[in-house]
Amino acid sequence: MKEFPGSEYAVGFVFVVAVLATIAGASLAALTTRIIRGVCGLMLCCVGLAGLYYFLHAPFLSLMEILIYVGAICVTIVFAVMLAEPDEAPARESRRAVLGWGALALAISGAVFWGVAKLGMSHAWAKPAAAVNTGSVKDLGVALLTTYSFAFELISLVLLVAILGALVVARYGRTKP
Amino acid sequence: MNLSYDKPEIYLAIAAFLLAAGIYGLIRRRTLIGMLIAGELIFSAASLNFVTMNRFFVTDPAVGQIFVLFIMALAAAEVSIALSIIIAVYRNYRSIGSKDLSELNG
Numbered sequence: 665m666k667e668f669p670g671s672e673y674a675v676g677f678v679f680v681v682a683v684l685a686t687i688a689g690a691s692l693a694a695l696t697t698r699i700i701r702g703v704c705g706l707m708l709c710c711v712g713l714a715g716l717y718y719f720l721h722a723p724f725l726s727l728m729e730i731l732i733y734v735g736a737i738c739v740t741i742v743f744a745v746m747l748a749e750p751d752e753a754p755a756r757e758s759r760r761a762v763l764g765w766g767a768l769a770l771a772i773s774g775a776v777f778w779g780v781a782k783l784g785m786s787h788a789w790a791k792p793a794a795a796v797n798t799g800s801v802k803d804l805g806v807a808l809l810t811t812y813s814f815a816f817e818l819i820s821l822v823l824l825v826a827i828l829g830a831l832v833v834a835r836y837g838r839t840k841p
Numbered sequence: 842m843n844l845s846y847d848k849p850e851i852y853l854a855i856a857a858f859l860l861a862a863g864i865y866g867l868i869r870r871r872t873l874i875g876m877l878i879a880g881e882l883i884f885s886a887a888s889l890n891f892v893t894m895n896r897f898f899v900t901d902p903a904v905g906q907i908f909v910l911f912i913m914a915l916a917a918a919e920v921s922i923a924l925s926i927i928i929a930v931y932r933n934y935r936s937i938g939s940k941d942l943s944e945l946n947g
Binding site: 675676681683686687690691693694695699702703705707708709711716717718720721722724725728729732733736737740741744745747748749765766768769770772773774776777780781783784785789790791792793794795796797798799803804806807810812815819822823825827828829830831833834836 | 846849850851852853854855856857858859860861862863864865866868869872873874875877878879881882885888891892893895896897898899900901902903904906907909910911913914915917919920921922924925926927928929931932937
């Protein structure tokens with residue numbers, strides 16, 4: 665089959681877009697003072713991550729990333745933002761304290777980034793001898809319903825308990841109409 | 842930097858960046874929801890690392906994907922519980938700034 669002209673460049677462009685979306689979204693989520701912008705940054709980061717998962721041969725995970733993170737978690741956080749007015753008040757601490765804590769946080773996170781990235785890049789990871797399956801959606805389904813069926817059932821129980829617990833905790837302290 | 846999407850290095854670097862951004866947010870955020878968002882970034886870093894290792898260095902490429910699915914389910918459960926706690930805290934204190942919740946501060 666003849667390849668579409670320029671398809672290699674198009675794939676590279678999509679990859680760069682996914683990488684930039686992930687990095688920009690994470691920076692936005694960590695740096696803005698307004699919470700709602702942070703939520704939007706988290707959404708952007710998750711869309712970029714879905715693209716990266718697609719490049720890592722995990723299309724089912726990229727679908728689930730968009731469904732669960734963008735569709736459920738971010739929307740839930742937006743609801744909490746509407747209910748709780750979380751905008752940060754102007755800092756009560758002095759300007760020097762703000763600068764000091766910011767520099768400390770930047771130093772710690774910079775050190776973590778440098779260390780982890782250096783470790784991941786310089787370590788000689790061993791290539792596997794042979795793959796036993798291709799990691800397709802069919803293999804995922806078979807593994808979920810055979811090897812991991814017990815964990816699969818347990819996770820549904822955890823989700824049920826989480827829903828009930830969230831309802832009970834949020835209902836406590838509410839005045840009767 | 843080598844920008845090839847068939848090599849693990851770029852993915853590992855992005856995962857390290859997500860972890861660093863999450864740690865920065867956890868230290869600097871002054872509200873509970875902001876800290877929750879930073880925690881989600883750290884979850885994403887772990888997931889991206891899992892999928893990268895799963896794609897390049899593993900004999901059974903289904904295991905890492907299933908593990909990441911479980912991470913996503915646990916993250917969803919954690920967010921629902923944490924947000925309901927945050928709403929309850931807001932009802933009692935009229936604020937969700939982490940500085941205002943100092944009742945146990947001796």
